Amino acid sequence: MKFFKPFIFAATGILALSACSTKGPGKENRRAVFSPENMDTTVSPGENFYQYANGGWIENHPLPDDKSRYGAFDMLAEENREKVRTIIEEASEMEAKDGSVAQQIGDFFATGMDSMAIEKAGLxxxxxxxxxxxxxxxxxxxxxxxxxxxxxxxxxxxxxxxxxxxxxxxxxxxxxxxxxxxxxxxxxxxxxxxxxxxxxxxxxxxxxxxxxxxxxxxxxxxxxxxxxxxxxxxxxxxxxxxxxxxxxxxxxxxxxxxxxxxxxxxxxxxxxxxxxxxxxxxxxxxxxxxxxxxxxxxxxxxxxxxxxxxxxxxxxxxxxxxLPHGFVDASFEMYGKTLSGQPSKEPRWKRVLNTTNGALGEAVGQLYVEKYFPPEAKERMLELVGNLKKSFARRIDQLDWMSDSTKEEAHKKLKAINVKIGYPDKWRDYSDLEVSNDSYAENVLRSNRLDFVYDLNKIGKPVDEDEWHMYPQTVNAYYNPLANEIVFPAAILQPPFFYAYGDDAVNYGAIGMVIGHEMTHGFDDQGRQFDKDGNMNDWWSPSDAEKFDKRAQVLVDRYDKFTVLDTVKADGELTLGENIADLGGLNITYQAYKMSLEGEPEPEKLDGFTDDQRFFLAYARVWAQNIRNEEILRRTKEDVHSLGKWRVNGPLPNMETFVEAFDIEESGEMYLDPEKRASIW
The missing domain is CATH 1.10.1380.10 (Neutral endopeptidase , domain2)
Structure with a gap:
């Protein structure tokens, strides 16, 4: 199973996407997507936009005991896990031939579920x-x-x-x-x-x-x-x-x-x-x-x-x-309860499913794609990616702080970004993996040994450009600077983050944002150090690099001031890359939405909100979540992503379009003086 692979900018909860069209239905078929039940309209959007957009959802979705964090993203992950469970249980029930994928998946899962055998085997x-x-x-x-x-x-x-x-x-x-x-x-x-x-x-x-x-x-x-x-x-x-x-x-x-x-x-x-x-x-x-x-x-x-x-x-x-339950309980007590504040373990089937999925990821993924992923999704996503690329190109041209020579290189890198959607073009062969019904731990070790050899066999050879670093059934997305590619696995390309009866403003605010975010990773403080071919190469003029660093420092200073819990502050430097990607992604996606309206009549209000308001509300809705105090502290120390609240209240005040959309007063917490705003991409 995949064990260690640094330097991939994974979204880890950035957004979940839909395979549906980006075009909304006619006005007569639209329905409300911003229910007052999910909002907290007692709070002014100018004081705390995160609470205003999500307060009702937060109150109505308390944390389950087996979660340290639970948000809209986690809801999708749970729904997807049920789909993977169906695939694995179907494989378990088949009378499969030895060495077949069904036998491997079924026996692996079965040994993990056989708690009596695990207890008897001991160490x-x-x-x-x-x-x-x-x-x-x-x-x-x-x-x-x-x-x-x-x-x-x-x-x-x-x-x-x-x-x-x-x-x-x-x-x-x-x-x-x-x-x-x-x-x-x-x-x-x-x-x-x-x-x-x-x-x-x-x-x-x-x-x-x-x-x-x-x-x-x-x-x-x-x-x-x-x-x-x-x-x-x-x-x-x-x-x-x-x-x-x-x-x-x-x-x-x-x-x-x-x-x-x-x-x-x-x-x-x-x-x-x-x-x-x-x-x-x-x-x-x-x-x-x-x-x-x-x-x-x-x-x-x-x-x-x-x-x-x-x-x-x-x-x-x-x-x-x-291993036997004593070891499992001790591990959970340390890493689940103490570090993350999670009161109880996940059910055994979820834990065993995760392990089986890790050991036979692409085999499970192939079955997942066949059962759940509509083939037309790729075409629709590619169209949206094209729209975001056009917007990004226009924003590069509009930059008043970057020289023409560096802009030229930025355009080359943007144009060269490779896009992978859904699933690999070729699947990994697991025929060398021996999976037996004798022991769960030994099946894990056999998988580990095979994966180690599989990884080392790549050394000294050309890069396999078709390789994926996430399985299709993974609810996530990533940017890989060494390949200059953005990758959207099948599992993330689905509702509920794309509203089939929402309008384009909503869909750009949600589904479009992940694309803009991942694209911007190629131009954040780390990604910008790699060129269009994925090589660590300084394509910036010294003056432009200095200007970039100065503008990025504005974000560092801003996030350093956020109090995450009691007296603990956020770490603006640790989260800088993700914060740049959030702000850049918002700017790029908003402009892409406006470009899609060129030559069209101005959209009418819907659900009582203007189209600009709906765009920002859709973005904020993605980050609705409840989270335990211990998990807040753990993520603040370890995670390069800002907490959900600050992924909303952090970037939005930097955008004049947001300030205007909600008539944010200068006295409000969500208002930033123009000279204090961060402006990079």
């Missing part, structure tokens, strides 16, 4: 991993064991994966990226706030529980937990911050195996690569050289017994969701 599926770890006696054996675990997508220390070369994006090269931590961000190990202390305490308790379940006494398990935490803290100290990792220049450090040995002495890199099955790694990009050097140095300084504890913890953390 037996991991006996080989534990015996392997016991072989660590010195730095050389540590390297060999690390490589063997990596082959199973159990990743102590760092990740090994394939990716296009940032400066030669037609070729796939070897990549390393920092990892090995049990807490989801290095800053959690050093956060001296009360929440930080509580999370570290909870994490040590979690590790203690894992080792107690493994058979250690509670006292011994506590000692091991403290030992593992201190090792991880040392690695965390050497790790880049999330902000540092947002810099594509900083994470591009190409070398070869000889250079890697000089960069990170202490690891036998020849032994490592031979063990993972990559005897000739060729060009190697090291995302975080200092981290790799520190980890390699630790190989000699840390005792084998300490490495046993750390490696066993890594295996248990990685595999806990597929």
């Amino acid at each position: 037996a599926p991991l006996k080989d991993q534990f015996q392997l770890i016991a072989q660590v006696k010195d730095p050389k054996s540590l390297v060999k064991v690390t490589a063997e675990l990596h082959k199973q997508q159990i990743a102590p220390f760092f990740y090994l994966y394939s990716s296009p070369d940032k400066k030669n994006s037609e070729m796939v090269i070897t990549n390393f990226y920092q990892g090995g931590l049990g807490l989801p961000d290095r800053d959690y190990y050093f956060d001296d706030s009360e929440r930080g202390e509580n999370l570290r305490t909870a994490y040590k308790k979690y590790l203690t529980t894992l080792f107690t379940l493994k058979g250690e006494t509670k006292e011994k398990a506590g000692e091991i937990a403290s030992e593992v935490f201190e090792l991880e803290k040392r690695m965390a100290k050497a790790s880049n911050t999330r902000l540092e990792n947002r810099n594509p220049q900083k994470t591009y450090n190409p070398t070869n195996i000889e250079g890697l040995a000089e960069m990170a002495p202490g690891f036998d890199w020849n032994l490592y690569f031979n063990t993972v099955g990559l005897s000739d790694p060729g060009k190697i990009n090291v995302g975080q050289p200092d981290f790799m050097a520190n980890v390699a140095a630790m190989a000699k300084k840390v005792s084998p017994e300490q490495w046993h504890s750390y490696l066993n913890a890594t295996v248990l953390r990685r595999m806990a969701p597929y």
Whole structure:
């Protein structure tokens, strides 16, 4: 199953789209889409537009116990999961031939649902991993064991994966990226706030529980937990911050195996690569050289017994969701309840479905497309993408801060953006995957091993331009700067975010916005560093780059002032790329809508709102959500996307068209003085 792939700008809740036409029906067939029940008209749009547009929806859709966040986007994801469930359950009920897709999907899901068999097996599926770890006696054996675990997508220390070369994006090269931590961000190990202390305490308790379940006494398990935490803290100290990792220049450090040995002495890199099955790694990009050097140095300084504890913890953390209920409950207690505030686990069928979907993603996707995706959707989406490209081109021409030479290059990149809609043109072959009815955990491990080989086999070869990095049944979208492409999987191309009986203003505000957002990622603070061919290449004049940075800083400063909870502020720098894409996407999409009206009579009011008002209300409606306090804090630290409220109240005041549409008074919270507004794309 796909385990690690950085540097894809996924929407992660940006919008859900429809396969329906962008043209609304005649006036006589339109019906209200902005029901007062979903709004809070007691709030002035000039004070809090998010609450004004969504207050009723928020009140009428309380958080389910198995959710840390629940919004319009999550509703679509749940509906889609039911469709995938139907596909998987149908496969489970078939008398399928061994090795067929139906047999693989059915048996994988069935073993996950067989809780009695999982309880009976206990830790037996991991006996080989534990015996392997016991072989660590010195730095050389540590390297060999690390490589063997990596082959199973159990990743102590760092990740090994394939990716296009940032400066030669037609070729796939070897990549390393920092990892090995049990807490989801290095800053959690050093956060001296009360929440930080509580999370570290909870994490040590979690590790203690894992080792107690493994058979250690509670006292011994506590000692091991403290030992593992201190090792991880040392690695965390050497790790880049999330902000540092947002810099594509900083994470591009190409070398070869000889250079890697000089960069990170202490690891036998020849032994490592031979063990993972990559005897000739060729060009190697090291995302975080200092981290790799520190980890390699630790190989000699840390005792084998300490490495046993750390490696066993890594295996248990990685595999806990597929083990008996004690491990599952402990994992949820840490990562679901403590980190995100989620009161209860999702039902078993949802969790097993997610795992089955991850292991056989394109096989499930092929069945999904056949059953649920209308073929005419691609044509209709391509038409809308064309409209947005025309709008973006016009906005580039209108920029008063960019030189003609840089505009020319921007036009080239915009024109070259590749668009993928619905599903891949060719499907992955899973015939080499052995799926048995013997063990859920072992099926997961077999899938991991196959995916590891599948990924490494790309190294040293030209990029497969037909490859997708999301499955068709995924409710999401992404921009890939290394391919200069925007991708919209089938599952996101459906209601309820496109209103079949809404008008064009509504559809542009919702369905059009995702396209503008993803396009703008090619020109945000990260994407702009890549050219039309996906190579990291500076196509900006120094003066234009300086002007861009100055304009982007306006957004950083604005979002830094937003209070997300109590005294905690948003992180304008971490979320800068997404905030640029939101504002740019809104500007591009709004202009595309207005271009579609050229030569047409002015639209009449509908539902009591002008067409401009309907455009902005449709955009705001996408972000209606309820979210737990713990999840607010977690996302503020970890997520490059702003919270839903600020994806509405953040960009809109920068747009004069929004201010005019709702007659926002200068005294209102949603008003920004023109000289304080951000204006980039």
